Amino acid sequence: xxxxxxxxxxxxxxxxxxxxxxxxxxxxxxxxxxxxxxxxxxxxxxxxxxxxxxxxxxxxxxxxxxxxxxxxxxxxxxxxxxxxxxxxxxxxxxxxxxxxxxxxxxxxxxxxxxxxxxxxxxxxxxxxxxxxxxxxxxxxxxxxxxxxxxxxxxxxxxxxxxxxxxxxxxxxxxxxxxxxxxxxxxxxxxxxxxxxxxxxxxxxxxxxxxxxxxxxxxxxxxxxxxxxxxxxxxxxxxxxxxxxxxxxxxxxxxxxxxxxxxxxxxxxxxxxxxxxxxxxxxxxxxxxxxxxxx
Amino acid sequence: xxxxxxxxxxxxxxxxxxxxxxxxxxxxxxxxxxxxxxxxxxxxxxxxxxxxxxxxxxxxxxxxxxxxxxxxxxxxxxxxxxxxxxxxxxxxxxxxxxxxxxxxxxxxxxxxxxxxxxxxxxxxxxxxxxxxxxxxxxxxxxxxxxxxxxxxxxxxxxxxxxxxxxxxxxxxxxxxxxxxxxxxxxxxxxxxxxxxxxxxxxxxxxxxxxxxxxxxxxxxxxxxxxxxxxxxxxxxxxxxxxxxxxxxxxxxxxxxxxxxxxxxxxxxxxxxx
Numbered sequence: 001x002x003x004x005x006x007x008x009x010x011x012x013x014x015x016x017x018x019x020x021x022x023x024x025x026x027x028x029x030x031x032x033x034x035x036x037x038x039x040x041x042x043x044x045x046x047x048x049x050x051x052x053x054x055x056x057x058x059x060x061x062x063x064x065x066x067x068x069x070x071x072x073x074x075x076x077x078x079x080x081x082x083x084x085x086x087x088x089x090x091x092x093x094x095x096x097x098x099x100x101x102x103x104x105x106x107x108x109x110x111x112x113x114x115x116x117x118x119x120x121x122x123x124x125x126x127x128x129x130x131x132x133x134x135x136x137x138x139x140x141x142x143x144x145x146x147x148x149x150x151x152x153x154x155x156x157x158x159x160x161x162x163x164x165x166x167x168x169x170x171x172x173x174x175x176x177x178x179x180x181x182x183x184x185x186x187x188x189x190x191x192x193x194x195x196x197x198x199x200x201x202x203x204x205x206x207x208x209x210x211x212x213x214x215x216x217x218x219x220x221x222x223x224x225x226x227x228x229x230x231x232x233x234x235x236x237x238x239x240x241x242x243x244x245x246x247x248x249x250x251x252x253x254x255x256x257x258x259x260x261x262x263x264x265x266x267x268x269x270x271x272x273x274x275x276x277x278x279x280x281x282x283x284x285x286x287x288x289x290x291x292x293x294x
Numbered sequence: 295x296x297x298x299x300x301x302x303x304x305x306x307x308x309x310x311x312x313x314x315x316x317x318x319x320x321x322x323x324x325x326x327x328x329x330x331x332x333x334x335x336x337x338x339x340x341x342x343x344x345x346x347x348x349x350x351x352x353x354x355x356x357x358x359x360x361x362x363x364x365x366x367x368x369x370x371x372x373x374x375x376x377x378x379x380x381x382x383x384x385x386x387x388x389x390x391x392x393x394x395x396x397x398x399x400x401x402x403x404x405x406x407x408x409x410x411x412x413x414x415x416x417x418x419x420x421x422x423x424x425x426x427x428x429x430x431x432x433x434x435x436x437x438x439x440x441x442x443x444x445x446x447x448x449x450x451x452x453x454x455x456x457x458x459x460x461x462x463x464x465x466x467x468x469x470x471x472x473x474x475x476x477x478x479x480x481x482x483x484x485x486x487x488x489x490x491x492x493x494x495x496x497x498x499x500x501x502x503x504x505x506x507x508x509x510x511x512x513x514x515x516x517x518x519x520x521x522x523x524x525x526x527x528x529x530x531x532x533x534x535x536x537x538x539x540x541x542x543x544x545x546x547x548x549x550x551x552x553x554x555x556x557x558x559x560x561x562x563x564x565x566x567x
Contacts, residue, residue: 010409011347018335019343026332064388064397068404071385072446077411077427080381084408087385091401092331094394 005078008189013085021181028096028178033171035103045239048232050104052161054118055222056097059154062127064090066134066146073137075197082189086147089182096175120225122294126150126218133211140197144208147190148280149215155183156273160265163252168243187280195284202285209289212281216291220270224294227266236262329395329501334402337497341490348413348487355420356481365541366484367421369476371433372538374414374426376469379442381407383461386449390457399501403462406494413487420483437533441465444527455509455516456523459563462502464524467559468531470495471552472538479542499559506563521565531556 024030039045067086074080098111106114130145158176165173198205230236240258250257253272257265278288327333344350358366384403391397418426445465448457470492477488510516532553539549 010405010412013405014342014409018338022335064401068385068388068401071404072382077378077415080378081408081412084381084385084404087388088331088401088405091398095331095398098394 005076005082005193008078008082008085008185010081010085013185016185017085017089017182021178025174025178027099028092028175029171030174033174035100035171036169039169040105042235044232044235046104048230048236050101050106050114051118052226053097053100053104054115055120055123055226057094057101057115058119058123058127059150060090060093060097062130063146063150063154064094066130066142066150069131069134069137070139070142070146073134073139073142075139079193082193086186086189089186093179093182096179100172100175120222122218122221122225126215126222129211129214129218140194140201140204141208141211143190143194143197144281144284144286145211145215147186148194148284149212149219149277151183151186151190152276152280153219153273155180155187156269156276158183160252160257160269160272164250164257167248167250191280191283198285205286208286212277212286213289213291216274216277216289217294219273220291221294223266223270227262227269230262233262325395329399331398331402334497337493341493345486345490347416348409348490349483350486353483353486355483358421358481363421365543366481367418367423367429368433369538369541370414370418370421371426371430372435372438372534373469373473374411374418374430375434375438375442376465377407377411377414379438379445380461380465380469381411382442383445383449383457383465386446387454387457387461390449390452390454392454396505403498403501406498410491410494413491417484417487435534435537437530437537441527441530441534444530448523455506456519458502458505459520459523460527462498463506463559463563464527464531466495466498466502467556468535470499470559471555472535475539475544475548475552476542503562510563517564520563524560524565528557 022028035049039049064087067083067090071080071083071087074083101111101114102108130142130150133141133145158180162173162176162180165176198208243258248258253268255268260268274288274291281288342348381404384400384407388397388400388404391400415426418429423429445457445460448460451457473488473492473495477485477492480488506516506520510520535553535556536549539552544552
């Protein structure tokens, strides 16, 4: 274990993240990049971008609370130090996505009320299930919930958003690419560290499987709201048509997202995340539990 | 790096350009600025780039006489206890911090404290300590362990003002005082490492004094509570200071001087000496 944890040292983090892929960025993107005028001038798209970004802020606030809360529950110094880097990564994500809300025109005084207004209640439930474990200082369940379920979900969601943003919004795409690089590290730690703990405490498996099933349900309910019940659906369709005619593509998981119906995108995202959960949980000796479909 | 939040402000020059003075900013912009990842990022880039485990890689580990080496190991073990207390304290404080900016500042402090712990453990390895964590447990000062326990009780009790006072004023001032004094006499490798850490501690103390200073202005009754915490912790801190300075070979006048320097930190908040 000591050797694997050496790869997650603060020295490595400093060299790869602040002194690596974040060099030359400001709030996670290149200084000259801005939100596209086509988004800022279209009220439907702007509100939708605010709604989406609020979910990112809510998710990252949960991750910040969880990673900082898990430091005191960690059984060894090296895990504490890795979680220290994760805490600052998550705080950075909170900061850059909050800054994006300001860039999208949310007045500073209205930040909290905007977050309250747009926060998806299913995502809030998802966060509550995880934070309950963290509050109880349950390190094993907390790390599975945080570094495998939450981070695994975020990883795929950000990748999908990145695929759509790359040809249409380079500023947001850059913010996401730095975040994805962070999430990859967090998921890697979760898998590596928890595997040995599960072997040590096999009696914890049923509780953790229940946690995964419950969190997965709230995640799917959040996806359902974002895709099926999206008020900007017609405007998205119109813009996707325009982009398609202009020869723009957004490839992810072998398909062009711009040609898909919202329901198809929802299924693609949900299936990708759940498939990843199954693989990652299998690696640490946890049996994946199929959640109910909302 | 440009700072977006300052764009358009008359003092929007970059830190380091001479005419920029952060303290001239309106309070709201000031707090937003100094409590950000971006501010931390700019600050540490200045003194951590090209360092490996907190030191210039061109500085060779010195050969120390056995007695000096053993004393340095004891001192570093106790620095590890202090940094672990600060790591656990600052991470616990994020959960009870009153707003986003404070949570983000404390997250930068969490990684600073984690880094300090890591570089001290690494220095112990360079001194030939095979299992630094066990060595820390073996050599830990009783007073410092009691201080750590009390600090975490305050954090777990969600006592924001008392916990910030214990951590960002008392503990950080103790570390600042000791590290600065130690750096003056230390071997080149340890000195380089300590000077980088002192720069972080200055930021943490500034945050603590500022946060409590504002709260004391708004709610003066907090002063009595903090005075009580100070009285409770003073003897643990002064005992730790005395033990560490003895290991470092400081004479009695130096020990008295540093004891006073620590007490002055609390006095700056009007909590008396």
